[in-house]
Amino acid sequence: MAFHYKTQGIILKQRDAGEANRVVTVFTKEYGKLTLWAVSVRKITSKLRGGLELFCLSQLEFVQGRHKKVLVEAVCVEQHASLIGDLARLQAASHMVRLIDQHLPEEEKSHEAWNLLCSSLASLENGSPPRAAYQSFSPRFMALAGYGNKPIA
8 A cells, every 4th residue: 555645845856767757856844855756747748747847846745656756746836937047046056956965865854954945045036146045055054964063043
C-alpha cells in the first residue's frame, strides 16, 4: 500500500529521465530535500508541467513507491517570474539553490534553511540587489549547514 504525502516545496533542479519522465529535486519544510519522479511530465498533455518550474513554490503530492517517490500532483503557488527575466537575479537564485542542493542531505528537515531560502527568494523578487541577497544568504546558510560557528543575524 502506498502512502500519500502532501507538502509545499521549492523546485531546486530537474533533469530528464527516459523519453517523457523527469527527476525533480525539491526542498520542503516538512521533509527536507527530496528527489521525486515526475512520470510523463514532458508530454504536452501532462497536468504536472505548470507546477514544476525552477524556483517555483509548489503544492506537491507524492506517493512513496517501492524504490522511489512518484509525484502525483504539482500546483504552483508562487512563481518567481522576475527571477527568470533578469540574468543577475537568475544567477543569484541559482547559486542559492545549488548551495541547498549540495550541502543538505536527502530527507533531513531544516526549518531554518527553509525560512532562509523563502525569505531570500522573496527579497530577490521584491527588488533586492542580487549580489547583496546572495552575500546575505550564503554565510547564514553555511552556518546552518554546519560550516560555521553560529548563524549570522
